Amino acid sequence: MVLLAQLRDRNQLDTSRVNDVILGCVEPVQEQAADIGFLSVAGGAVRTEFVGTWAAALVEAGVITAAAVPVSAREKWVEPQGDRRVELVFIGVGLDEAAMRVGLARCLV
DSSP states (O other): OHHHHHHHHHHTOOGGGOOOOOOOOOOOSSOOTTEEEEEEEETTEEEEEEEEEOHHHHHHTTSSOGGGSOHHHHTTOBTTTBTOOOOOOOOOSSOOHHHHHHHHHTTOO
């Protein structure tokens, strides 16, 4: 796979440790910045799920007031995005955190 070879060469990636590569593209129906989504990739299994709506989006739309934002959302609130965020979780045995951080930093645009 050319893409995997390019990733290997660019980032000194040990491709012998790559279990699976999922490639694809999606065509969004419309902007969905207010939606909270969940994506899980485990081996060859992929699961996506709509979880809810960001409290910040509800405030911006006038659905709720700032005072009505749940405590759980307020605890994670950071201006200007409010409670919107992306979380990336790796679960495994013997993961090299420092190496993973270096590799992820190389992905930043």
